Amino acid sequence: MSLVVVGSMAFDDIETPFGKSNKIVGGAATYIAWCASNFTGVKQISVVGGDFPEEELEALTERNVLLEGVQIKKDEKSFFWAGRYHSDMNTRDTLITELNVLGDFNPVVPESYQDCEFLMLGNLSPAVQLSVINQLKNKPKLIVLDTMNFWMNVAMDDLKKVLLKIDVLLVNDSEARELSGEFSLVKAAAKIMEMGPKYLIIKKGEHGALLFYNGQVFYAPALPLEDVFDPTGAGDTFAGGFIGHLAKTKDISFENMKTAIIVGSAMASFCVEKFGVQRLKEISKNDIDERLQEFVQLVSFDIDLVS
Ligand code: AMP
Numbered sequence: 001m002s003l004v005v006v007g008s009m010a011f012d013d014i015e016t017p018f019g020k021s022n023k024i025v026g027g028a029a030t031y032i033a034w035c036a037s038n039f040t041g042v043k044q045i046s047v048v049g050g051d052f053p054e055e056e057l058e059a060l061t062e063r064n065v066l067l068e069g070v071q072i073k074k075d076e077k078s079f080f081w082a083g084r085y086h087s088d089m090n091t092r093d094t095l096i097t098e099l100n101v102l103g104d105f106n107p108v109v110p111e112s113y114q115d116c117e118f119l120m121l122g123n124l125s126p127a128v129q130l131s132v133i134n135q136l137k138n139k140p141k142l143i144v145l146d147t148m149n150f151w152m153n154v155a156m157d158d159l160k161k162v163l164l165k166i167d168v169l170l171v172n173d174s175e176a177r178e179l180s181g182e183f184s185l186v187k188a189a190a191k192i193m194e195m196g197p198k199y200l201i202i203k204k205g206e207h208g209a210l211l212f213y214n215g216q217v218f219y220a221p222a223l224p225l226e227d228v229f230d231p232t233g234a235g236d237t238f239a240g241g242f243i244g245h246l247a248k249t250k251d252i253s254f255e256n257m258k259t260a261i262i263v264g265s266a267m268a269s270f271c272v273e274k275f276g277v278q279r280l281k282e283i284s285k286n287d288i289d290e291r292l293q294e295f296v297q298l299v300s301f302d303i304d305l306v307s
Helices: 028-036 054-062 126-135 149-154 156-163 173-180 185-194 234-249 254-271 278-282 285-299
Strands: 002-006 010-016 019-026 042-049 065-073 079-085 092-098 116-121 142-146 168-172 199-203 209-213 216-220
Touching (some): 002 126, 019 028, 028 054, 028 278, 116 126, 126 156, 173 185, 254 278
Parallel strands (some): 142 168
Antiparallel strands (some): 010 019, 199 209
């Protein structure tokens, strides 16, 4: 039984008020794999060009990330994204999206991935996400989907089709508003859940994340950090921590999802500390346990209600 991850593997060019990265390795599935592999093995589905560094693929293999489902198109270029963060570090503008190999990506799910129990559909074309679901012979125990405004703008019809087939949707607050046409996140959540997903997670950057299910809401804060260097990939890392924890524990109850969004928040707090996936490559199990402990201290309190 396994965790299958689908998503972009890319080059990114990131500009923050603190510096510029130039072209570095990124992509939704790259962040998810680096993060989730702390909890369980990962079977990756993606596509890269001949320009994607071989050592980056080897480093993932060493982390127990299986790359049989990653196509390498030798004569083509990898997906490229450039973004610039505003001074609040919470909002950004996409400057360039060059789909390159992602433009006509036709995913092939290897036979060895057919034991998929947890499916993480990271950010990429909804048609590709749908194709992967349709190629699986057995329905996974849990399907989680992440997307972004880019796909809402260019492929809304496909996105609506895939929303009908998933269990958990992850979006940020502005994407939830765009998808639902509602400003109130509570109203937006109700509308989005009518589109298919039973669970909805709305990420609010440095303001944490909300988990909606069946009329209930749970909130996980983001850790207040002294320095945020680069928020790119924080959402994907959050997703990797969320599904990584669920896949490791094999428990998809609402109670365990609450723990999973705390794990996701803890993992995202590492991601933003350095450019790209650099910080995720460095951390140990000890670092993760310590950070989770900081979360416990951040949110635990007692109230004595005086009657
Ligand atoms: P996040 O900051 O979590 O939203 O994720 C940023 C990552 O998403 C970057 O590494 C990009 O390469 C990747 N990305 C940006 N736009 C897209 C897109 N339209 N489709 C797939 N991946 C994307």
